[in-house]
Amino acid sequence: MTVHFTYDSKDLAKAYDEISNSQFKNGTLLVEKLAVKPGQSILDIGSGTGRLGRHIGEIIGDTGSFLGIDPLEERVKIANDKNQQANAAYKIGVAEDLGFIPDSSIDIIYLNAVFHWVVDKEKALQEIYRVLKPGGKAGFATGARELNSITGLNRITNSVLSEGLYKQAVNFADSIQNLHGLTTTNLVQLLANNGLKVRDVQIKEVERKYRSAQEITRFIEASSFGNYLNHVPDTLRSQAKVDIEAELDKHRSGDGSIKFSNYTIFAIAQKSLSSAA
Numbered sequence: 156m157t158v159h160f161t162y163d164s165k166d167l168a169k170a171y172d173e174i175s176n177s178q179f180k181n182g183t184l185l186v187e188k189l190a191v192k193p194g195q196s197i198l199d200i201g202s203g204t205g206r207l208g209r210h211i212g213e214i215i216g217d218t219g220s221f222l223g224i225d226p227l228e229e230r231v232k233i234a235n236d237k238n239q240q241a242n243a244a245y246k247i248g249v250a251e252d253l254g255f256i257p258d259s260s261i262d263i264i265y266l267n268a269v270f271h272w273v274v275d276k277e278k279a280l281q282e283i284y285r286v287l288k289p290g291g292k293a294g295f296a297t298g299a300r301e302l303n304s305i306t307g308l309n310r311i312t313n314s315v316l317s318e319g320l321y322k323q324a325v326n327f328a329d330s331i332q333n334l335h336g337l338t339t340t341n342l343v344q345l346l347a348n349n350g351l352k353v354r355d356v357q358i359k360e361v362e363r364k365y366r367s368a369q370e371i372t373r374f375i376e377a378s379s380f381g382n383y384l385n386h387v388p389d390t391l392r393s394q395a396k397v398d399i400e401a402e403l404d405k406h407r408s409g410d411g412s413i414k415f416s417n418y419t420i421f422a423i424a425q426k427s428l429s430s431a432a
């Protein structure tokens with residue numbers, strides 16, 4: 156089971172641009188932690204539809220430079236269509252191959268809600284290290300896998316998929332979270348093993364509030380570019396979605412909304428000033 160970039164669509168890309176408020180909010184915190192300054196060169200890996208890029212463009216001003224890369228054509232298209240800054244560009248690319256970027260050329264690199272999707276994390280970190288300037292910083296905001304089991308949404312998805320028809324057919328070890336998600340310890344180890352000095356780590360609880368169960372599954376499908384329920388066999392996937400929505404609907408609070416928390420790791424790492432590329 157791998158991450159599929161071909162499951163995305165125009166519709167999911169458009170939905171993501173409209174409903175990714177919680178990722179955007181996390182992204183602005185990540186940018187604050189990175190202390191981005193006017194004039195800096197920025198690489199946004201997994202830039203999606205460019206919402207955070209548009210925000211950071213205002214910080215770096217006309218003297219900075221910004222490049223966003225993402226493997227999903229439809230999202231890169233939205234980002235370019237909405238881009239109004241001459242010093243910003245979005246192109247198709249993946250974290251594991253930054254071959255088109257010179258060594259030691261970037262001040263700040265960040266991956267906001269992206270690193271848990273990256274299949275070859277070692278390769279990506281080697282590339283990030285190579286292209287960062289000495290003293291340059293890398294920022295990560297990514298799901299805390301060790302806390303997944305206590306986030307309501309995962310608990311409900313997993314409880315539905317462990318019953319009835321799904322019990323024999325679904326292997327949790329194959330879920331994207333299990334295959335590619337990472338714990339805080341994994342993240343710190345990976346950063347340190349790839350030459351980066353870990354400067355700051357924080358886990359933050361982020362509450363999301365939804366009007367309906369359908370809004371939740373739509374949000375997950377758009378955020379996962381069609382990879383939600385990848386580990387459920389094709390023949391059971393639509394029914395699984397209906398059953399999960401029915402279960403989610405039971406969790407409405409007094410004001411009719413459905414609320415779930417999710418835990419995000421914010422990590423800032425730095426390439427040492429004395430390092431050669």
Ligand SMILES: C[S@@+](CC[C@H](N)C(=O)[O-])C[C@H]1O[C@@H](n2cnc3c(N)ncnc32)[C@H](O)[C@@H]1O
Pocket residue numbers: 158175178179182200201202203204206207224225226227230248249250251266267268269272273274378379380
């Ligand atoms: C949840 S979205 C986050 C988008 C954006 N960073 C934001 O803050 O809204 C995850 C993004 O990661 C991208 N992605 C997945 N695997 C990737 C990889 N190997 N390299 C770069 N981007 C990747 C996806 O294409 C998708 O746009």
